[in-house]
Amino acid sequence: MEPLLTVENLRIELTTRDGIAPVIDDLSFDLHAGETISFVGESGCGKSMTALGIMGLLPDKIGRIASGKIIFNGEDLTTTSEQRLREIRGNEISMIFQEPMTSLNPVYTVGEQIAEVLRAHQGLGKKAAWDSAVELLDAVRIPNAQRRVSDYPFQMSGGQRQRVMIAMALACEPKILIADEPTTALDVTVQAQIFDLLRDLSNQSGTAIIMITHDMGAVAEMAERMIVMYAGRNAEQGPVENIIDHPRHPYTKGLISCVPHIMAKLTKERHELTEVGGIVPSLSEFGQDKCLFASRCNMVTQKCLEKRPPEIEFKGGHRSACWFAEKV
Amino acid sequence: MSKSPIIPEEEIQKARHPMAEAAEMFAKNYAAVAALIVLLLIVLAAIFGPTLYPTDPFEMVWAPFSPPGEGGFLLGTDYLGRDLVAALLHGARVSIIIGLAAAFMSVFIGVTVGALAGFYRGWVEEVLMRITEFFQVLPTLLFSMVIVALFGASLPIITIAIGVVSWTAVARITRSEFLRIRELEYVMASRASGASNAKLMFKIILPNALPPIIVQAALMVGSAILFEAGLSFLGLTDPNVVSWGQVIGSNRQYILDASYTVTIPGLAIFVTVLCISLVGDGLNDALNPKLRQR
Amino acid sequence: MSKAEKSDVLLDVDNLTVRFAIKRGGWGKKSYLYAVDDISFEIKRGETLAIVGESGSGKTTTALAVARLVAAHQGTVALDGVDFLSLEEEALRLTRSKIQFIFQDPYSSLNPRLRAEKIVQEPLDSLNTVSEAERQPIVDDLFKAVGLHPEQQRLFPHQFSGGQRQRIGIARALSTQPDLIICDEPVSALDVAVQAQILNLLRKLQTDRGLTYLFISHDLGVVQHMCDSIAVMYMGKIVEHADRMSLFNNPLHPYTTALLSAVPSVDKKRRKATKRILIPGDPPDPLALPKGCRFANRCPVAQDQCLQSQPPLRQVAKGHKVACHLVTEKATSPMVGLKLPS
Numbered sequence: 001m002e003p004l005l006t007v008e009n010l011r012i013e014l015t016t017r018d019g020i021a022p023v024i025d026d027l028s029f030d031l032h033a034g035e036t037i038s039f040v041g042e043s044g045c046g047k048s049m050t051a052l053g054i055m056g057l058l059p060d061k062i063g064r065i066a067s068g069k070i071i072f073n074g075e076d077l078t079t080t081s082e083q084r085l086r087e088i089r090g091n092e093i094s095m096i097f098q099e100p101m102t103s104l105n106p107v108y109t110v111g112e113q114i115a116e117v118l119r120a121h122q123g124l125g126k127k128a129a130w131d132s133a134v135e136l137l138d139a140v141r142i143p144n145a146q147r148r149v150s151d152y153p154f155q156m157s158g159g160q161r162q163r164v165m166i167a168m169a170l171a172c173e174p175k176i177l178i179a180d181e182p183t184t185a186l187d188v189t190v191q192a193q194i195f196d197l198l199r200d201l202s203n204q205s206g207t208a209i210i211m212i213t214h215d216m217g218a219v220a221e222m223a224e225r226m227i228v229m230y231a232g233r234n235a236e237q238g239p240v241e242n243i244i245d246h247p248r249h250p251y252t253k254g255l256i257s258c259v260p261h262i263m264a265k266l267t268k269e270r271h272e273l274t275e276v277g278g279i280v281p282s283l284s285e286f287g288q289d290k291c292l293f294a295s296r297c298n299m300v301t302q303k304c305l306e307k308r309p310p311e312i313e314f315k316g317g318h319r320s321a322c323w324f325a326e327k328v
Numbered sequence: 329m330s331k332s333p334i335i336p337e338e339e340i341q342k343a344r345h346p347m348a349e350a351a352e353m354f355a356k357n358y359a360a361v362a363a364l365i366v367l368l369l370i371v372l373a374a375i376f377g378p379t380l381y382p383t384d385p386f387e388m389v390w391a392p393f394s395p396p397g398e399g400g401f402l403l404g405t406d407y408l409g410r411d412l413v414a415a416l417l418h419g420a421r422v423s424i425i426i427g428l429a430a431a432f433m434s435v436f437i438g439v440t441v442g443a444l445a446g447f448y449r450g451w452v453e454e455v456l457m458r459i460t461e462f463f464q465v466l467p468t469l470l471f472s473m474v475i476v477a478l479f480g481a482s483l484p485i486i487t488i489a490i491g492v493v494s495w496t497a498v499a500r501i502t503r504s505e506f507l508r509i510r511e512l513e514y515v516m517a518s519r520a521s522g523a524s525n526a527k528l529m530f531k532i533i534l535p536n537a538l539p540p541i542i543v544q545a546a547l548m549v550g551s552a553i554l555f556e557a558g559l560s561f562l563g564l565t566d567p568n569v570v571s572w573g574q575v576i577g578s579n580r581q582y583i584l585d586a587s588y589t590v591t592i593p594g595l596a597i598f599v600t601v602l603c604i605s606l607v608g609d610g611l612n613d614a615l616n617p618k619l620r621q622r
Numbered sequence: 623m624s625k626a627e628k629s630d631v632l633l634d635v636d637n638l639t640v641r642f643a644i645k646r647g648g649w650g651k652k653s654y655l656y657a658v659d660d661i662s663f664e665i666k667r668g669e670t671l672a673i674v675g676e677s678g679s680g681k682t683t684t685a686l687a688v689a690r691l692v693a694a695h696q697g698t699v700a701l702d703g704v705d706f707l708s709l710e711e712e713a714l715r716l717t718r719s720k721i722q723f724i725f726q727d728p729y730s731s732l733n734p735r736l737r738a739e740k741i742v743q744e745p746l747d748s749l750n751t752v753s754e755a756e757r758q759p760i761v762d763d764l765f766k767a768v769g770l771h772p773e774q775q776r777l778f779p780h781q782f783s784g785g786q787r788q789r790i791g792i793a794r795a796l797s798t799q800p801d802l803i804i805c806d807e808p809v810s811a812l813d814v815a816v817q818a819q820i821l822n823l824l825r826k827l828q829t830d831r832g833l834t835y836l837f838i839s840h841d842l843g844v845v846q847h848m849c850d851s852i853a854v855m856y857m858g859k860i861v862e863h864a865d866r867m868s869l870f871n872n873p874l875h876p877y878t879t880a881l882l883s884a885v886p887s888v889d890k891k892r893r894k895a896t897k898r899i900l901i902p903g904d905p906p907d908p909l910a911l912p913k914g915c916r917f918a919n920r921c922p923v924a925q926d927q928c929l930q931s932q933p934p935l936r937q938v939a940k941g942h943k944v945a946c947h948l949v950t951e952k953a954t955s956p957m958v959g960l961k962l963p964s
Contacts, residue, residue: 042813042814042815043813052771069662118821125833143902143903150636158677159904160904187676187677188676188840188842188881188884188885189676189880189881189884189900189901190676191884191886192883192884192886192898192900193900193902195886196898196900214814215811215814215886216814216888217832217843217885217886217887217888218886219888220886220887220888220890220893221886221887221893222886241890244888244890254815255814255815256888258814258815258818259814259816259817259818259843260843260844260846260847260848261843261887261889262842262843262846262870262882262885262887262889262892263887263891263892264889264891264892264895264896265871266846266866266867266870268867270847272822272825273818273821273822273847274818275815275818275819275822276815276818277819279783279812279813279815279816319845345735345778346734346735346778346780352679367847375623415740512728512730512731513725513726513727513730513731513732514732514741516686516691516723516725516731517723517725517731517745517791517794517795518733518744518745518748519691520689520691520718520721521718521719521722521744521745521749521797521798522714522716522718522719522724522745522748522749523744523748524748527748532733536734536735538734549633621826
């Protein structure tokens with residue numbers, strides 16, 4: 001089956017005070033309809049930048065796509081016009097953000113905001129847009145949608161606001177929904193509701209979801225495939241089950257084992273957590289011809305410092321960019 | 329598990345005080361640096377000018393209304409034949425002293441009121457902020473005129489009059505900074521380790537609240553100089569002391585015949601106040617951490 | 623209280639209530655928001671108690687009230703048998719040094735104008751019980767203990783990364799040799815890889831120095847790893863209080879069960895074994911609390927009596943207390959055998 005979105009050798013450069021840094025360096029992946037793919041990594045590793053690149057929302061004058069392709073439905077988004085991008089944004093690819101408190105305009109009712117999206121992108125009339133807004137609120141399981149549609153954002157809880165954001169993002173039945181840390185600001189019970197909602201919506205409408213997160217548990221629950229990003233590069237990607245069962249990159253291994261997880265049966269003993277020492281390198285080190293994780297890796301050899309590791313393939317489309325992927 | 333070093337072997341950066349970084353930022357703002365240089369020249373002129381140029385500004389030295397350059401007098405003479413260079417140099421001292429003293433006074437009152445209100449909240453804040461509002465709605469020029477008229481036109485009274493009407497802005501800024509900073513966790517941490525209220529207020533919160541206050545104080549010096557000029561122009565000034573505003577005030581009837589007698593001191597005020605606000609702007613940018621990032 | 627007991631229990635909180643006045647309409651019309659409503663718990667010396675709950679549950683307010691950083695409306699907080707809340711002046715100042723705080727946000731918790739060494743030394747300056755000459759060696763030791771280089775003492779907070787700042791915050795908390803350290807979400811603002819470093823450090827310091835922790839968190843994975851016992855709060859009340867093993871392996875309160883089931887996990891076995899229990903709706907308005915159980919409106923097994931009267935926190939097994947009418951004497955959860963809609 002033809003993938004919905006193909007990203008090929010994408011390179012995004014950011015102009016900083018110390019020169020040009022490749023914040024995304026040679027990233028490739030496919031996304032199929034109805035699939036959920038997850039980007040994982042620490043902050044500053046380029047997860048959100050990938051999303052902005054796909055949306056064509058890179059910061060003006062500072063960020064640009066230097067090379068590579070983003071092919072959506074047979075159309076290369078890196079070369080298409082700004083006009084066309086604007087049509088695609090919100091219509092065929094939409095995005096929800098981390099902070100539901102600030103993503104909604106406080107001076108309009110949620111109904112007005114959802115209806116506005118529908119009128120702008122689908123040319124619906126006032127009445128029709130309003131009715132769809134009510135339906136959408138109902139679809140994202142806001143109780144009493146008929147009445148709540150004329151509420152202002154401040155009258156809603158954090159979880160409800162995030163649902164309104166999802167309703168807005170889904171208003172035009174997008175083919176791809178990008179969710180950038182959609183539940184980080186929310187409580188776990190609310191997070192569970194949102195995940196449940198996203199999963200159902202994806203099953204019903206076949207919308208593909210790109211979920212950006214730092215929580216391995218959330219990845220395991222939500223996604224079929226995952227991409228572990230480190231310092232702008234793909235460290236490891238493949239089916240979630242395979243990676244969690246047997247990570248092939250020391251960074252992925254560290255990310256999984258440094259978090260205390262709740263297990264099926266809790267035992268008395270508690271191991272010391274695995275530490276991934278140090279922090280993500282600064283932008284000025286991005287793009288060097290070596291393994292950027294080497295400074296934090298406990299398997300590091302001379303080779304890692306001299307040459308950037310190639311991606312090594314494992315079964316099921318599992319790829320890892322580590323010289324010693326087989327040994328991990 | 330291999331015990332990796334907790335901190336990567338990075339070069340230990342040179343420890344720099346946040347204020348040192350602000351100074352560097354300020355140095356990059358050319359307009360502000362130029363203004364600071366001009367300002368320093370003006371201050372030097374005010375300090376050493378009268379000694380180097382001992383002509384008495386009240387003495388009649390030449391024919392009245394001599395235009396600049398005539399008879400060797402660089403800026404000419406006014407309606408009583410007094411030397412305008414002497415007036416400018418001696419006046420600079422008074423204008424700048426009043427500007428600084430009045431600004432200092434309003435910062436002192438404003439910071440005290442704002443700090444108490446912002447730190448203690450409750451009824452203290454209610455009372456102090458009502459008082460602040462009272463002073464804010466007073467017509468400032470009229471009020472200071474009343475003070476000067478009541479207590480006489482001497483330099484200290486004029487300074488007090490200006491200080492009393494202009495502290496409210498500082499009080500409001502200080503209060504809002506205190507309200508913000510007192511809730512920050514490092515203040516909580518100090519409270520949890522038993523710091524006294526005085527220490528919390530003056531050693532922990534105030535230094536962090538200073539940047540906007542410093543900017544406001546700089547601008548206040550400028551507005552105090554203007555205020556003094558305004559009062560002098562209206563004749564509410566010590567007749568035995570020369571200041572820029574007083575020179576303009578006393579020559580105002582002759583503005584059409586000898587415009588230079590008014591424009592030259594006016595220009596002095598304009599340049600000084602402009603430089604002060606440029607410096608204030610530069611300070612604002614340098615001390616604002618949001619602009620300092622990256 | 624016998625002598626033996628006294629040395630065993632370090633912190634004994636009784637009937638603690640914290641309320642905030644809320645002005646609502648009209649002149650001087652006040653209503654009160656009970657952020658913490660009549661809760662009691664104790665922590666044994668050298669152990670860690672976690673208070674978990676979601677936003678608005680009152681867990682942070684509890685921590686602040688225990689440290690006397692917000693005023694309690696009622697109740698006692700006894701540290702080593704002495705009621706901390708009734709102390710005044712000098713006695714208060716001296717006792718403050720026995721309870722220290724580690725904050726959530728590594729950015730706002732350090733004074734940006736002080737050098738790192740000064741930040742760590744500041745509590746000693748405020749306390750003024752050790753001579754000035756002795757303070758520097760203490761600071762040196764603390765820097766080593768939290769894994770920072772001595773050269774870094776001269777730096778200012780903005781020159782450190784988030785994890786390093788948190789280490790400075792920990793060193794500061796240790797400087798007065800406290801008995802109790804309150805950790806308010808100490809790792810939730812940090813990147814996952816850095817979290818592990820801080821959690822390991824906290825555990826190591828606990829063993830080395832015999833510290834007692836009151837650990838506030840919303841992250842049940844972290845709590846499970848760090849704590850000996852756990853109190854679950856909902857809307858200002860403790861709904862369940864148990865040791866680590868009982869709480870995670872046999873949660874009794876429907877809210878605890880739902881909370882645990884909501885945590886996403888990488889463990890395939892756990893994902894298969896636990897049916898996610900979605901609790902619908904939102905918590906009640908804290909200014910208009912229901913007269914019955916506060917969780918009743920979202921509880922999948924609520925019955926008439928739950929709407930009528932508030933369940934007291936009662937002991938149902940050794941070291942296991944729960945506030946639910948429906949938990950049987952044999953300590954079985956009312957959720958067991960519940961048919962959930964799929």
